[in-house]
Amino acid sequence: MSTTSPAGTSPAGTSPAGTSPADKAGILVEALPYIRRFWGKVVVIKYGGAALSSFQGGTTGVGVGVDRGGGTFAQDVVLMRLVGMYPVVVHGGGPQIGQVMERLGKKPEFVDGLRVTDAETLDIVRMVLVGKVNRDIVGAINVHQPLAVGMSGEDARLITASPHSPALGFVGDVDVVDPTIVRRLLAEDLIPVVASIGADAAGQAYNINADSAAGALAAALGAEKLVYLTDVEGLRRDPADSESLVRSVSVDEVEAMVEDGTVQGGMIPKAISCALAVRGGVGHAHIVDGRAAHALLLEMFTREGVGTMVSP
Amino acid sequence: MSTTSPAGTSPAGTSPAGTSPADKAGILVEALPYIRRFWGKVVVIKYGGAALSSFQGGTTGVGVGVDRGGGTFAQDVVLMRLVGMYPVVVHGGGPQIGQVMERLGKKPEFVDGLRVTDAETLDIVRMVLVGKVNRDIVGAINVHQPLAVGMSGEDARLITASPHSPALGFVGDVDVVDPTIVRRLLAEDLIPVVASIGADAAGQAYNINADSAAGALAAALGAEKLVYLTDVEGLRRDPADSESLVRSVSVDEVEAMVEDGTVQGGMIPKAISCALAVRGGVGHAHIVDGRAAHALLLEMFTREGVGTMVSP
Amino acid sequence: MSTTSPAGTSPAGTSPAGTSPADKAGILVEALPYIRRFWGKVVVIKYGGAALSSFQGGTTGVGVGVDRGGGTFAQDVVLMRLVGMYPVVVHGGGPQIGQVMERLGKKPEFVDGLRVTDAETLDIVRMVLVGKVNRDIVGAINVHQPLAVGMSGEDARLITASPHSPALGFVGDVDVVDPTIVRRLLAEDLIPVVASIGADAAGQAYNINADSAAGALAAALGAEKLVYLTDVEGLRRDPADSESLVRSVSVDEVEAMVEDGTVQGGMIPKAISCALAVRGGVGHAHIVDGRAAHALLLEMFTREGVGTMVSP
């Protein structure tokens, strides 16, 4: 039989973390309306690239890695599932591919910012995305709850692709998404983690841009939300002014911002994918700063939100 | 298009409540293992009596009431359901019955602390419990999410009862609990709210002690937890010493505490019901101070817990 | 081993009730086409008010009651369920409310025949309808078969209501019926018994006219039949002439009879509700004399029928 310490006179005691029980309760209660609103809804999360590399990772293997210890991303995804949402993770892995190619003495070539992908490069891309990055994300989630199942867009014809241009080799565009396999896994309460590889009808694999893959999958699933975890705070009205972060924007405005050059560089595919997804029936698309701990959780469950939200 | 206020330079901004985003995330994450552990589990909550009357209520009707505005209890129960638990609420309503009897000019009579219940008193008991207290709890929950369904132990033969003693009239003991109707409502993701009335095979209703009803229902459902929301902090090793609150106790110890007189007065039926329920297969039983806001939430989702826990 | 009495020479013997086996068989067979026609169909039955008070009841409690001994209504409803129909009972309880108010020394006030309902009156209405009348009906049914589940229009947002007029206080009109909870209970082969209370989105309860509630629920369920059990034989062509009972009438004719004053007094809301329900998709609406024993059974299962039938 254990009795309370002398100080334990208040019903709930004092939180060791310095937050009072009342504050704790308040924050849990603040989450209530969000949990209610997103109960049973599909949320597609694009994770990877720069967000992945912001984790220190890299002490194992060929130098790519998701830090499992600090993996707040994995915790956030599991929590989303446990409170009734259906998260689907889509990832690429550009930096990790580069590292392995370097190790293999293969020089990356880019045309218009897209990686020229010959047969050998494709094999490396698949190995890194499916055999390394996908594995690390699945592993990080399953430490918390054994719910993640890794897959590639090639599985059960999830993503049918065709060549982007002859000059680029096995770089593909998404032609059709058949989300049957993803729906089946969701129906089993699992968390699909999808590497952005596609295949054509003859079984030839293609390297797909992960931003586009995430947007197309979100539209095919009729997702409630599409969230891009990136390494910027969101879209800016003035690229040079960090104070000009756009909190909320319509799909028309986003398209205008792309057209008039307000959106630049690596943000262009994300902005376009956001617009396409929302036009394709997704409820809202978000560009969120994945460098902050629990960015996903804060975006989903608190009043503040983070980054930029694109609405219909 | 809305842009951030000049101060909004951190990704998530500052919480209006004075809690930092990091703190918020931390508290949500702290809840994760509890959500995981209780996912899909049934939790029976005894609510009422003194806990009910601690709400100021009473400005409406014949003077009984659950204050809907301050009803953190209802929020807590809805949140439990939304994160995957199956709460079942059982309630009595002694003080409210007394108020109505007084209004009707009927003098309550007690034998050994139990209300003598003649036919007219029984009618009043049913009216107050089912027509007033039950309604108020159902209404308070449904404001948040339309999930609550009120019922009485008479419905679909949930609680079969028999007379406690001839001297007491229609005061009953629980003979059998057939939880079929409760399971059906849970299977539909609803929240049953059960008034502690039973009936015999001939349809005669009986007034049942709500503590006993909650314990018997928890055992019949094989509940993971049984929580008594009361107006004390929990069991004490020394009734006179508020520092001697018992945090955790085995079922054997509880029974010993009842026998040797450590547990006294109104805590006796709760302590006995806790012990019976745990012996009947319930995972843990808790005696929690329902006067604190969100006591239920803190008990379920934070490290501290509150009150006394009885373990097998 | 028991052998037949000397007189037992016919295969089935003589019925003690004076009806021959052949007559018995004939009556059971007469029911066959009706059972077939209504198999799996929903029938909403408005019960209460005057029909309730025609039972002698009243020796228990505060003086309201459904006599369980003579409760042919309960038998009829159970039989309907057992032969494949889905009965749904809706009830009010005006006279019983009046009795309790009198006991409490509260003077009923009426405006245009509607009870002015202040907060205290509403509490009394709820206590009597949900805690007394509903309980008595549920109990009477469950004596025969444990199938009845009591509920109020507040449960799981069954009936959303709004104020009828400021002068009347908490008297409400039906805005929306969401019959999900009723369908769920029917899917479990249960018999919902619904007290005519509604609530607005904020959880405020309202006293609803039971005739209107029954009609709106029947329409929302797409019921096959709506049956009003009253204390008159049916509609009359000439209110003064008991020979002028109308057996069968179209919805157009009913509306004309209301307009030209043929239908008067308490029959007006019933006649209007019948018309609205039939226009809203209900197969037929019936006004039946609930004072006759087994009126419901005779209406459903015999060639004669009773009272007035309103057809599309």
Add this chain to the structure above:
Amino acid sequence: MSTTSPAGTSPAGTSPAGTSPADKAGILVEALPYIRRFWGKVVVIKYGGAALSSFQGGTTGVGVGVDRGGGTFAQDVVLMRLVGMYPVVVHGGGPQIGQVMERLGKKPEFVDGLRVTDAETLDIVRMVLVGKVNRDIVGAINVHQPLAVGMSGEDARLITASPHSPALGFVGDVDVVDPTIVRRLLAEDLIPVVASIGADAAGQAYNINADSAAGALAAALGAEKLVYLTDVEGLRRDPADSESLVRSVSVDEVEAMVEDGTVQGGMIPKAISCALAVRGGVGHAHIVDGRAAHALLLEMFTREGVGTMVSP
């Protein structure tokens, strides 16, 4: 608009059949406890042989027939299904087989009361049972409600049989009953009508005694009741004394009555099958006089019952 005839002053009018509404209601209500008790229960009915030929039939075809007009049997079976029971009909057809054989100029041969069945006779037996008697029963039922499905013990390996004795040819004993197909049809709310033919593993058909087939099927299904519709009133204590009809008897007593010769002739297989079925788990077995109109209905739904009941 139709109004009542002058005489129509009572709520329900006078029944044309001379039975008052009150009597009608009384008889329907008398059926209530039986409907409740047998709800969802399987009842196997052996029909055929002498009971079949008691119908005048025979004006069509080769001289065998179930009179469809007078077919109260079919009505009774449909009514049983509609009030929630699961009737299964098993039939033979001895007299009809004899008629066809005669027409074909084939002389029936019997050994110990069993028909010697060569290959040609077996073909005739199958044609008559499956192609004539089974068809007639199915057709008679489906006139009332399209629920009957004809089948033979050969279908989906329902009845596996082996030769009774070399001298008898294709006369078989029941080895195993696999009631899967019957359960599947019952699960679809259909009424299986089974001709008493079996087959061995090699597909060879056998003529099976219908009394034995019915008993074995009832035991395999765990039926609540097994009813033999025959052309006698039931078992007698003294075969010569029509006053000595046995109403109720234990399985031990039945076996004694067979042993000591009280039961004689064609009643022996029925008595033995009753005893075997009850010992095999069937609730009660009945020998009922199928010559009376609606014998089945009276047995199932009225207080009197008919014939002899064998209890465990």
Add this chain to the structure above:
Amino acid sequence: MSTTSPAGTSPAGTSPAGTSPADKAGILVEALPYIRRFWGKVVVIKYGGAALSSFQGGTTGVGVGVDRGGGTFAQDVVLMRLVGMYPVVVHGGGPQIGQVMERLGKKPEFVDGLRVTDAETLDIVRMVLVGKVNRDIVGAINVHQPLAVGMSGEDARLITASPHSPALGFVGDVDVVDPTIVRRLLAEDLIPVVASIGADAAGQAYNINADSAAGALAAALGAEKLVYLTDVEGLRRDPADSESLVRSVSVDEVEAMVEDGTVQGGMIPKAISCALAVRGGVGHAHIVDGRAAHALLLEMFTREGVGTMVSP
């Protein structure tokens, strides 16, 4: 422990049938695309008449028979089911009916090629089709796998029919097909075997042309294929020229061939039923020579196919 014979040096040895393992594998692989294409699809097979009589049968019973030993038809149907198709067998039995009528000394009469069917003849037709031919087909299939269930168009109102013409008596045309019972059996993975008898609403049975019954059932089921197993090779462009077999033909061409007299005699109802079925939504209709062993298997699973295919 058994070791290989001296000659067993190749991994798989030599096939006793003279086919090498490689050939065996090749043929199984050839079937792969057909299995894939027809997975889960319904195939209605008209079997009987001349195809039935091409089996030597007839040593048993009254001289009709499906030779079970040589029954490649049964094997083919079972194989179709096991590889995922849903075969439904429809059959007539003209020659067998003739034999029995002769045995009974009844002279068949024909008007315009249709059998005049008085009440006695109808009884014989039913006995032979349902009691003999249907039984033999069911038995032949169940030897391989206990999946076949015999039925007639009368069961559960599968085929509603009306008289073809007064002169012909109980010869009927198909009015409506209600395939519910067939779908239920297919949903249970069973193989329905349907005798071409129908009934009107009053339960009167009619003799139906089996070719028409098969076509109407295929259309009602939305079958992928309708296959007529006949005793000719298929349709011919020139009836006199066996070299002019038509392999593939459109529904327009078939109708033209009937109109211009290219199709003659017994092929006319088959050709018309093929056209009607394809126009009614069936994928393809086939006229196949049932005299060849495993004609059905070769048609379904090999590149060659056999007979004539009618396409939309």
Add this chain to the structure above:
Amino acid sequence: MSTTSPAGTSPAGTSPAGTSPADKAGILVEALPYIRRFWGKVVVIKYGGAALSSFQGGTTGVGVGVDRGGGTFAQDVVLMRLVGMYPVVVHGGGPQIGQVMERLGKKPEFVDGLRVTDAETLDIVRMVLVGKVNRDIVGAINVHQPLAVGMSGEDARLITASPHSPALGFVGDVDVVDPTIVRRLLAEDLIPVVASIGADAAGQAYNINADSAAGALAAALGAEKLVYLTDVEGLRRDPADSESLVRSVSVDEVEAMVEDGTVQGGMIPKAISCALAVRGGVGHAHIVDGRAAHALLLEMFTREGVGTMVSP
């Protein structure tokens, strides 16, 4: 309209492959009993290592490959699924790992024939197995039918592993197999393809011997068959004598053969896994020569079988 070629006088024509229609039919019919026997049964197939490298592959990427053109393995697996079996593929990829390590300039180290696996090696193993070999097998199957889903033993905690020995680093032994995720995919009619990687509770991955993984998974699934596709003909009584191939052997005999040294080298883990699996409840285990085209098909569907079968 197409007519037959002049030679087309036989019903089915001549097969272009030189096999007569009758032979084709015969081979399909030969498969019938095997299809029947294995309908709905799980078959685990260990594929990879040497069997993988017998395909010429290797012109793409880093030099590893499954030749998709010649991939009879993929066809066989799809055919198994289509005829009702549930194939599960488990694979390793030793040679492919070696090739990649060589490319990366990493020198493989072996202790007792097991690869010493440091963190970097483990990353390479995962990349090659999951990102290359698994992808190639999934792709080859999905060309035929989109049914394959790649996964690793890490997914949804399929294989929990622990270190084999400190000296070997991340080489793991199978502790527990939780086949839930595999069963879920099978229930969706998919074909799981599992890379032999496991993980401990903390999420640390381990390299697992694929032979052991296949055996443990087969036992956990209660598989009907476990098939090792290797590059030898099977077990030999005398390792030096190719004539001494053992066709059939009991589990006791296999264990004796391992003990007395008859089984040697790489066959030891296969022989032990076969024995363990059969002792663990698997119906039969097979060691089959995967170098022969369609070895799997011949083993499953023809009389001859190939290689060695281990029986309980």
